[in-house]
Amino acid sequence: xxxxxxxxxxxxxxxxxxxxxxxxxxxxxxxxxxxxxxxxxxxxxxxxxxxxxxxxxxxxxxxxxxxxxxxxxxxxxxxxxxxxxxxxxxxxxxxxxxxxxxxxxxxxxxxxxxxxxxxxxxxxxxxxxxxxxxxxxxxxxxxxxxxxxxxxxxxxxxxxxxxxxxxxxxxxxxxxxxxxxxxxxxxxxxxxxxxxxxxxxxxxxxxxxxxxxxxxxxxxxxxxxxxxxxxxxxxxxxxxxxxxxxxxxxxxxxxxxxxxxxxxxxxxxxxxxxxxxxxxxxxxxxxxxxxxxxxxxxxxxxxxxxxxxxxxxxxxxxxxxxxxxxxxxxx
Amino acid sequence: xxxxxxxxxxxxxxxxxxxxxxxxxxxxxxxxxxxxxxxxxxxxxxxxxxxxxxxxxxxxxxxxxxxxxxxxxxxxxxxxxxxxxxxxxxxxxxxxxxxxxxxxxxxxxxxxxxxxxxxxxxxxxxxxxxxxxxxxxxxxxxxxxxxxxxxxxxxxxxxxxxxxxxxxxxxxxxxxxxxxxxxxxxxxxxxxxxxxxxxxxxxxxxxxxxxxxxxxxxxxxxxxxxxxxxxxxxxxxxxxxxxxxxxxxxxxxxxxxxxxxxxxxxxxxxxxxxxxxxxxxxxxxxxxxxxxxxxxxxxxxxxxxxxxxxxxxxxxxxxxxxxxxxxxxxxxxxxx
Numbered sequence: 215x216x217x218x219x220x221x222x223x224x225x226x227x228x229x230x231x232x233x234x235x236x237x238x239x240x241x242x243x244x245x246x247x248x249x250x251x252x253x254x255x256x257x258x259x260x261x262x263x264x265x266x267x268x269x270x271x272x273x274x275x276x277x278x279x280x281x282x283x284x285x286x287x288x289x290x291x292x293x294x295x296x297x298x299x300x301x302x303x304x305x306x307x308x309x310x311x312x313x314x315x316x317x318x319x320x321x322x323x324x325x326x327x328x329x330x331x332x333x334x335x336x337x338x339x340x341x342x343x344x345x346x347x348x349x350x351x352x353x354x355x356x357x358x359x360x361x362x363x364x365x366x367x368x369x370x371x372x373x374x375x376x377x378x379x380x381x382x383x384x385x386x387x388x389x390x391x392x393x394x395x396x397x398x399x400x401x402x403x404x405x406x407x408x409x410x411x412x413x414x415x416x417x418x419x420x421x422x423x424x425x426x427x428x429x430x431x432x433x434x435x436x437x438x439x440x441x442x443x444x445x446x447x448x449x450x451x452x453x454x455x456x457x458x459x460x461x462x463x464x465x466x467x468x469x470x471x472x473x474x475x476x477x478x479x480x481x482x483x484x485x486x487x488x489x490x491x492x493x494x495x496x497x498x499x500x501x502x503x504x505x506x507x508x509x510x511x512x513x514x515x516x517x518x519x520x521x522x523x524x525x526x527x528x529x530x531x532x533x534x535x536x537x538x539x540x541x542x543x544x545x
Numbered sequence: 546x547x548x549x550x551x552x553x554x555x556x557x558x559x560x561x562x563x564x565x566x567x568x569x570x571x572x573x574x575x576x577x578x579x580x581x582x583x584x585x586x587x588x589x590x591x592x593x594x595x596x597x598x599x600x601x602x603x604x605x606x607x608x609x610x611x612x613x614x615x616x617x618x619x620x621x622x623x624x625x626x627x628x629x630x631x632x633x634x635x636x637x638x639x640x641x642x643x644x645x646x647x648x649x650x651x652x653x654x655x656x657x658x659x660x661x662x663x664x665x666x667x668x669x670x671x672x673x674x675x676x677x678x679x680x681x682x683x684x685x686x687x688x689x690x691x692x693x694x695x696x697x698x699x700x701x702x703x704x705x706x707x708x709x710x711x712x713x714x715x716x717x718x719x720x721x722x723x724x725x726x727x728x729x730x731x732x733x734x735x736x737x738x739x740x741x742x743x744x745x746x747x748x749x750x751x752x753x754x755x756x757x758x759x760x761x762x763x764x765x766x767x768x769x770x771x772x773x774x775x776x777x778x779x780x781x782x783x784x785x786x787x788x789x790x791x792x793x794x795x796x797x798x799x800x801x802x803x804x805x806x807x808x809x810x811x812x813x814x815x816x817x818x819x820x821x822x823x824x825x826x827x828x829x830x831x832x833x834x835x836x837x838x839x840x841x842x843x844x845x846x847x848x849x850x851x852x853x854x855x856x857x858x859x860x861x862x863x864x865x866x867x868x869x870x871x872x873x874x875x876x877x878x879x880x881x
Contacts, residue, residue, distance in 0.1 A: 242693065244689075268693065269693075271689075271724075273720065274716075274719060274720065274723070276716035276719065276720060278682050278712065278713050278716050279682050279685055279713070279716035279717060279719075279720045281682065282681070282682020282683045282684075282685055282686055282713070282716075282717065283682065283685045283686040283689055283720065284686060285682070285683045285686055286623075286671075286682070286683040286684060286685060286686020286687035286688070286689070286690065286700075287686040287687070287689050287690040287693075288686070289671055289683070289686070289687065290621065290671075290686070290687050290690040290691070290694075291690060291694065292686075292689075292690045292693060292694075294686070309676060309679065309713070310679075310682055310683075310713075313675075313676050313679060314674075314676070314679055314683060318664075318672065319878060319879065319880070319881060320657055320878045320879050321654060321657055321658040321662040321664075321672070322653075322654045322657075322658055322662065322664040322666060322672055323652070323653065323654035323655035323656075323657050323658065323878060324655065324657075324877055324878025325654070325664070325666045325667075326664065326666050326671070326672070327881040329881070358879050359879055359880070361880075381881075382881035383880050383881050
């Protein structure tokens with residue numbers, strides 16, 4: 215059997231961008247330092263050499279401008295892919311995304327479409343402190359008209375990005391800084407991972423763990439450790455937060471009778487609340503053997519100190535601890 | 546007024562000849578149509594036939610008509626909350642506009658947008674915007690798209706004096722300049738951002754001076770002189786079409802009505818409003834110009850107002866007879 219081709223998450227994204235740009239001249243990239251610099255995290259490295267500065271457009275530090283440029287281009291027949299250097303900075307684009315991109319189609323009677331993707335890296339773990347470590351995905355989940363995607367593996371990164379670019383709606387594409395260098399199997403030929411499809415990434419019978427982005431890997435590591443104790447976790451990655459495919463989650467909880475939602479963003483008002491509510495409101499309610507729990511970021515800005523930063527968000531050992539308690543009924 | 550007309554005729558002599566009587570008359574007719582639309586909109590509101598709010602452009606008709614006529618078929622329009630006039634001048638159908646204003650299914654936006662969000666995507670009217678300066682960054686994207694598609698289109702983006710103090714204005718003008726985008730930035734300076742007078746909000750004489758900061762040409766014109774607006778926007782559009790980039794045009798005008806329906810107008814005097822109405826009214830001035838130039842008769846001038854009112858009467862009748870949107874269809878149009 216031939217060895218499976220491996221790419222990093224960043225390489226998978228880049229391969230997807232390259233393939234889309236080769237196929238369709240309407241696709242272009244726009245963002246800060248994405249040209250010769252190659253992007254703050256190197257995702258667009260080498261693309262300006264292949265496609266030139268007309269299709270890999272370096273911008274001034276103007277996040278509202280980047281978002282608006284994507285909207286205007288998308289409204290008039292292009293397929294823009296914008297990059298916001300750190301997800302934190304998308305706060306400077308919010309008006310354009312929330313009040314314009316998300317709403318023009320509806321406001322104009324369903325007659326306009328905004329086929330744009332805005333990529334941005336979220337998350338802590340790099341010592342970047344409070345203004346470069348945000349996980350703001352749920353802000354966008356709350357906005358009708360947007361779609362929100364959060365890939366956790368190189369394979370999904372490539373396939374979901376392709377689906378996002380081919381989609382006719384504005385898509386917020388949330389990458390994670392700690393995932394860029396992670397490796398995994400990625401086929402070379404273009405493929406799609408459809409938006410709005412959750413994936414059971416590990417089967418188990420005792421507890422359903424719904425995890426997003428970097429937390430999927432941590433949940434899988436926790437599952438490995440707990441398997442040695444005879445505790446079997448079923449890990450589900452929604453992959454797309456909006457629209458959310460909750461059917462596999464509800465089916466899983468009917469099987470396991472227990473659920474834990476894990477994400478990096480702060481717990482209060484976070485995506486986990488939505489998942490918990492959907493489980494509680496579903497037929498899975500009758501199967502519950504334990505309270506549904508969330509494990510999420512503390513309600514604090516991300517601290518600089520390495521030890522504090524580590525403890526601000528869920529880690530493998532905290533997932534193990536919480537899962538064990540739920541399965542053993544020690545809550 | 547007679548002297549003013551003669552001055553204007555002299556100033557615009559070439560333009561008057563170039564445009565010809567028919568076009569000039571059509572422009573005056575459009576201005577009447579806008580005023581009739583706005584007056585009826587206010588009346589419908591008073592009668593309780595519409596809800597929400599509206600932003601009337603009475604007094605600003607010359608800017609809308611001058612600018613829209615300076616653009617070509619296929620060009621793009623982005624405008625702002627006080628946008629009924631721009632849409633009509635762009636060739637909008639009064640029936641579908643009025644139906645939208647009245648929230649009907651036959652409106653341009655199927656009653657989902659209302660007064661502040663009228664768009665006609667088919668004619669590249671990309672819509673009015675309820676957010677001050679909201680359309681400016683979008684114009685950058687339209688300009689980029691035109692450039693990448695290598696067409697000869699131009700994007701006209703209209704915004705108010707208030708928008709020039711939003712951050713988005715600065716980002717957009719800078720990006721348009723560095724990339725030489727085919728955009729005409731038209732600042733419709735009506736002297737007040739809601740209650741804030743431009744004298745308090747700016748420490749410069751003309752908003753167009755700001756163009757220099759971005760390496761763009763900036764020009765200020767009398768926004769109540771339809772031909773002055775036409776000339777400035779034409780030149781800016783021609784420049785954009787030649788690939789020479791964007792221009793900031795400032796049209797100084799005045800709104801007669803309050804900012805919106807809840808405005809008690811305590812921030813300005815009745816005398817000030819009356820001064821503009823009596824001395825600088827754009828319709829009166831343009832009518833007088835055409836009369837003085839011998840291009841229309843008194844009778845024709847009077848008929849224009851009647852024709853406009855008749856068109857609006859028909860639009861109201863059309864809208865009143867139109868169905869409400871179906872609640873069963875409430876979720877449609879959010880996603881493509």
